[in-house]
Amino acid sequence: MKSFLLIFLLAFSFNLSAQYNNPYRLTFDGSNYFITNKGNGSVSKLDSTFTHSTVITGLHSPNDIFFGSIAGNSALMILDSNIIKLFSPTTYASLLNVPVTGAIEAHDGVYNPNNSNEFFISDRAGNKIIKGVVGSAPFYPITFSTLVSNITKPAGMIFNDQGKLIVVSDTTDSKIYEINISTGAKTTLLSTTLDNFNDIAQDNEGNYYVTCWGNNNLYRYNNSFGSQYVVTTFNNPSGLYSNLNYDYLGIACYSCQKIEFKFYHLFSPLNDVTTCVADSFFADFTPTYKGIGTYNSNNKFEVEMSDSNGTFNNPISIGSYSDSIRPNYVKAAVPAGSYASTGYKYRLKSTSPEHYSYFEKELNILPQPNANIHEGDTAYACIGINRTFSVPHDSNYVYAWFPPVGMQTNGPGEFLFTYTSTDSIYPYAFKVVDTSTGCKSLDFFNIRVKATAEITNLQDSLNLCSGDSIQIGGDDLPYMYTWQGSNSLDNISSSNPIFYGTSSTDIYVSFSDSSQTCSGADTVHIEVANLGIRDQLNNSFTMCVGDTISVGIDSLDYQYSWYGSSALSSFSDANPYFYGSMSTQLEVIYSDSSSICTEEDTININIIQLPLLNNWSDSFQVCKNDTIQIGVPGDTIYTYAWDTSYLLSDTSISNPLFYGTTDSFHTLNLTVSDSSNLCSDTKTTVAYVIPQASKPTLIEGLGWIYLAADYGGSYKWNYFDYNENKDTFVVTDTNALDITTFHFTNAISVEITDSNGCVVESDVYNLIREGVDELSINLKVLPNPSNGSFLIKTEIPMQNLKIVNLQGKIIIHEKLSNFFTFKVKESHLSSGSYIVEITTDLGIVRKRILIN
Incomplete structure (x- = not known):
């Protein structure tokens, strides 16, 4: 359609006035244009071939026409006498009439592109914008409300490329507004001295186009409403439709009775x-093909x-x-x-x-004529010998040399260079003109005249490392070559052959130009150096962790660089020591003293880890005369050897028993060996033998068994009841044992555990006691515990009273004469435990009391 439209527009003026009657607004459905005619109340249609037909009649004075959606169906919507008249877009049958509530002059309408159920109508006479909303199913009611009411004579409207509602005013000193469709707020974008703006459109570049009835102009503004420009003039230009897909603007001319389309961008080449x-x-542009848009x-x-x-x-x-x-x-x-x-x-x-x-x-x-008379930038000639140049000849070709001197025409397309008397360089340009077409071609090059043939940049001597190769020639000159002196050349007739020999030699070359007029000879000496270190190196080592190994060879007069590990004694020696703990690959680069020949090699070092003993302890302690298991559980693949035998149960296992028979400390060394790889490791541990404490001494007094001294540690009292023939154990933190309740013969001892956990036991103390009938005496001490004053009561008369502390010191001693009660008023007694000892005719009775 685009090409057809262009041809149509260019072939005709598209001024079909007889077919329109005051055309006012137009819209497009993707294939057809629809135009309202206010003069006769009809709607015209232009199909895809721009054939005109009238599809709707009987309208009163239709203003805007646009497409909308009601109940999910597309409809052609026409604003006519404050009524939205809906028609089928295919059959053009009337579907529905919806009065625009509150409208005085419903002028233009536009659907919200972001909400298909929302549209807006400009009420030119009512000075407001009306908002229409399509309700929900099943009836889809349309409701109207005033969006903004303080806008004078609003006319054409569009949603711009930013989704903003833009409105023009049909007033004196017309304005252009932006309307906030959520709040109805009005922002003035442009104030003018122009009268009666009618409609507005926008192109793909953001430019705005506005029709003005005040002066019959179509204006263009940039996207910020600057750079006002008169596009063209009509007699009352009215409705606009911007077809962005086809890049043109449709314009309804109200009084000139036509629809005109103008391309935004139109250009074409003028000529073949x-x-x-x-x-x-x-490439000329056709002058009359100009678009109305911008670039x-x-x-x-x-x-x-x-x-x-x-x-x-x-x-x-x-x-x-x-x-x-x-x-x-x-x-x-x-x-x-x-x-x-x-x-x-x-x-x-x-x-x-x-x-x-x-x-x-x-x-x-x-086509260009062939002027390629010489390949390359430089041609060579010998002194005293003319040189011929030629190109394929055509009878329509005319030749010229610049400068013209030094060249003679030797035949069609053949020329002879004669400036060969001196050793010099001559620049030339060669031009060929095809007289049948006027096309020309040029070739530029230099002619180098040399005294004798020679190979430039040929070296007198070259150095080569054995195993390498080298090119031995010079510049690639148009000579014939013959190389002699070695079979180690890849091509004896090349200008720059490759030598790959392994021994030093002299190479001879003879050469001449193609005419064999200019010739020469030369010699190249090739010195081949052979380092020979690679064959002497050991490329693989195996060593144990902690060992050291030399990885190079005996020193030669070379330069060395070692890489791959920081665990080297030197990075530049011929034979450094490696002392690393992880497997690695070393790289060595070495060169002769001139640094011409360089070789490199790699050495793989496999590090074997030492036998592993988990949870090894560097020290332990044992009480004298005790036994402890040392070391750790071992592995059967290893062998073990301890360096001390007289203190151990077995010197060939990993965890023998240690006998703490002597005081002091002992250093013990265990060597662990792996027979599969000969790697071994030595572990050291220190045994600290704790001296045995002095044997405690027991003494008896005042119904208690005491320790003769403060031995420290914790105590475990043991006694054997001979009457019941059994052991009884009493553990107490004190250094005395109350024996007043013992009525039978007992064997008593105490175990003392010191802070190191070592235990020493006293000798057995045999306790022999006479029984006393305590029940008949019935000794009572009240209250107990006491704050210092307490009452002593018995059922047998008391003869004597002693109060003794736990160290055996008598604090109170009273002679009594048949007392059954006695009150102690000694408030100065310090806090602690005391023994109350009563003497009666039946014997001695003791009881402990606690003073707070």
């Missing part, structure tokens, strides 16, 4: 072009060339001009190369926005 390869030409600041106008079939699948840019204003021409040139005789076309293009010319023109490419 015939040009020579690599020769420039001007961006980064835009370029380009000339593109097709392939030989005239298609632009992979076009070639052959010229460009950077500007935002369309130029009159662009300079272009077909690139050098070979081309088919026919079939090429060219077109014009803008890059921002991207558009192509609607027409393409023929591009006839004429």
Whole structure:
């Protein structure tokens, strides 16, 4: 459709006045245009071939026409006499009439592009914008409300590329507003001295287009409503429709009874072009093809060339001009190369926005004549010998040399260079013109005249490392070569053969030009050096962790660099020591004293880990005369050897018993060996033998058994009841044992455990006691515990009273005469435990009391 539209627009003015009656607004459904005619109350249709027909009649004075959606169905909506009249977009049958509540002059309508159930209507006479909302199923009721009421004569409306509602005013000194569709807030975007704006549209570049009835102009503004520009003039221009897909603007002319379409971007090449390869030409723009839109600041106008079939699948840019204003021409040139005789076309293009010319023109490419008279930048000649140059000849070719001296024509397309008397360089340009086409071609090169043939940059001597290769020739000159002196050459007739020999030698070369007029000979000495270290190195070592090994060879007069580990005694010695603990690969680079020959090699070092003993303890302690198991559980694959035998149960296992028979400390060493790889490790532990404490002594007194001294530690009292023939154990933190309750013969001892955990036991103390009938005496001490004063009561008369502390010291001693009670008033008794000892006719009775 685009091409058809262009041809239609270019072929006709599209001024079909007889078919319209005051056309006012237009819309587009993707294929057809629909136009309201206020003069006769009808709607016109332009189909995809721009054929006109009248599809709706009987309207009163239709204003705007636009597409909307009601109940999920598309409808053609026409504002006519404050009524929205809905028609089928295919059959054009009337569907529904919806009065616009509160409208005085419903003028323009537009749907919200972000909400298909919401539209807006400008009420020109009511000075307001009305909001319409389509309700939900099943009836889809349409309700109206005033969005903004303080806008004078609103007319045309659009939602711009930012989704903002833009409205123009049909007033004196017209304005353009932005309306907030959520709040109804009004923002003035443009104030003018122009009268009666009617409608507004926007193109892809953001430019706005506004029709003005006050002066009959169509204006263009940039996206911020600056840079006002008169596009064209009509007699009452009214409705606008911007077809962004096809890049043109539809304009309804109310009084001139026509619909006109103007392209935003329109350009085309003017003429077919015939040009020579690599020769420039001007691609002219057709002057009358100009669009009404703008180009961006980064835009370029380009000339593109097709392939030989005239298609632009992979076009070639052959010229460009950077500007935002369309130029009159662009300079272009077909690139050098070979081309088919026919079939090429060219077109014009803008890059921002991207558009192509609607027409393409023929591009006839004429071939260049062959001027390649010499390959390369320099030709060589010998003194005293003329040299011939030639090109394929054509009867239409004309030849010229610059400068013209020193060259003679020797025949068609053949020339003789005669400036050979001195050793010098002569620059030349050779031009060929094809008189049948006017195309020309140039070749530039130098002619070097030399006294004798010689190989430039040939070295007198070369150094080579054994195993390497080297090119031994010089510059690639157009000579014939013969190399002699060695069979280790890859090509004896090359200008630069490769030598790969292993011994030093002299190489001879003879050479001449193609005419064998200029000739020469030379010699190259090749010195081959052989380091020979690689064969002497051991490439693999195995060692145990903690060992040291030399990894190189005996020192030679070379330079060495070792890499791969920091655990080397030197990084530049011939034979450094490696003392690492992890397997690694070492790299050594070595060169002779001149650093000409360099070789490298690698050495793999496998580190075997030492036998592993988990949870090894570096020290332990044992009480004298005790036994303890030392070391750790071992592995059967290892062998073990302790260096001390008289203190251990077995010196060939990993965890023998240690006998603490002597005081002091002992250093013990265990050697663990792995028979599979001969790696061994020695572990050391220190045994601290704790001396045995002195044996405690027991003494008896006042119904207690006491320790003769403070031995420290904790106590465990033991006694054997001979009467019941059993052991009894009493553990107490004190150093005395109350024996007043013992009525029978007992064997008593005490175990003392010191802070190191060592235990010493006293000798057995045999306690023999006479029984006393305590029940008949019935000794009572009240209260107990006491704060210092307490009462002593018995049922047998008391003869004597003693109060003794736990150290055996008598604190109170009273002689009594048949007392059954006695009150102690000794408030000065310090806190602690005391023994109350009563003497009666039946014997002695004791009881403990606690003073707080």
